[in-house]
Amino acid sequence: VQLQASGGGLVQAGTSLRLSCAASGRSFSSYAMGWFRQAPGKEREFVAGISWNGGSTYYADSVKDRFTISRDNAMNTVRLQMNSLKPEDTAVYFCAASRAYFPRSPGREADFGSWGQGTQVTVSS
Numbered sequence: 001v002q003l004q005a006s007g008g009g010l011v012q013a014g015t016s017l018r019l020s021c022a023a024s025g026r027s028f029s030s031y032a033m034g035w036f037r038q039a040p041g042k043e044r045e046f047v048a049g050i051s052w053n054g055g056s057t058y059y060a061d062s063v064k065d066r067f068t069i070s071r072d073n074a075m076n077t078v079r080l081q082m083n084s085l086k087p088e089d090t091a092v093y094f095c096a097a098s099r100a101y102f103p104r105s106p107g108r109e110a111d112f113g114s115w116g117q118g119t120q121v122t123v124s125s
Contacts, residue, residue, distance in 0.1 A: 001023050001024065001025040001027060001028055001031060001097050001114050002023065002024040002025065002114065003021055003022070003023050003024075003095050003096070003097060003114055003115065003116035003117075004021065004022045004023075004024075004116055004117065005019060005020070005021045005093065005094065005095045005116040005117060005118060005119040006019070006020050006021075006022070006119055007019040007020045007119060008092075008093060008119030008120045008121045008122075009120075009121065009122070010122045010124065011085055011121075011122070011123055011124070012085075012123070012124050012125075013085060013086055013087055013123055013124065013125050014084060014085065015085055016081070016082060016083045016084075016085065017082045017085060017121060018079055018080065018081050018082065019035070019079065019080040019082065019093055019095075019119060019121070020077055020078075020079050021033070021035075021077065021078045021079070021080075021095030021116055022076060022077055023076040023077070023078070023097065024076070025076075028073060028076040028097075029052055029053070029073040030052055030099065031052060031097040031098060031099060031114075032049060032050065032051050032052055032097070032098045032099070032100075032101045032102060032103065033049065033050050033069075033071060033078040033095065033096070033097055033098070034046065034047075034048065034049040034050070034095070034096045034097075034098060034101065034103075034107040034112055035047040035048045035049075035069060035078075035080045035093060035094070035095055035096075036093070036094045036095075036096060036107070036109070036112075037089075037091035037092065037093045037094065037121075038091055038092050038094070038118075039088075039090060039091040039092075040091075042091075044094070044109060045060065046060055046106040046107045046108075046109075047059070047060050047063055047067065047080070047093070048060065048063065048067055048068075048069040048080060049069065049101060049103035049106075049107045050069045050070070050071050050078065050103055051102060051103055053073070054070065054071050054073075056102065056103045056104065057069055057103055058103035058104060058105065058106070058107075060106060062088075063082075063089075066082065066083050066084045066085075067080060067081065067082050067083070068080070068081040068083075069081075078095060080093070080095075082121070085121075085123045086123060087123050087124065087125045088123075089121060089123050090121060090122050090123050091120075091121060092118040092119065092120050092121075093118060093119050093120075093121055094115055094116055094117075094118045095115070095116040096109075096112035096114060096115045096116070097112060097113065097114040097115075098111045098112040098113065099113070
């Protein structure tokens with residue numbers, strides 16, 4: 001599956017942003033999906049994951065209660081609604097697809113075989 005992330009931008013702290021990830025291919029609904037991010041000078045980290053049917057989700061502690069991951073299998077899309085943004089949320093955000101991941105723990109990069117190109121999110125204080 002090929003992935004294309006979009007929706008990033010420059011926003012002020014406390015505001016919201018919604019990222020989207022469009023997938024190509026007819027097997028999108030068979031993949032678990034995840035969002036990762038990489039801040040300058042830091043390793044890429046897991047943000048949120050969702051099961052193939054949207055029934056299970058998992059969030060990193062740093063974004064829990066602020067971010068919401070969702071998917072629309074009919075539209076081959078996964079989204080990340082980000083509320084109450086903080087400067088420390090500044091990063092390049094990547095969507096990724098996995099046939100191996102189930103969202104009951106943080107996703108590992110090695111479990112995700114397909115990656116989008118990333119979209120920049122910058123949160124100013």
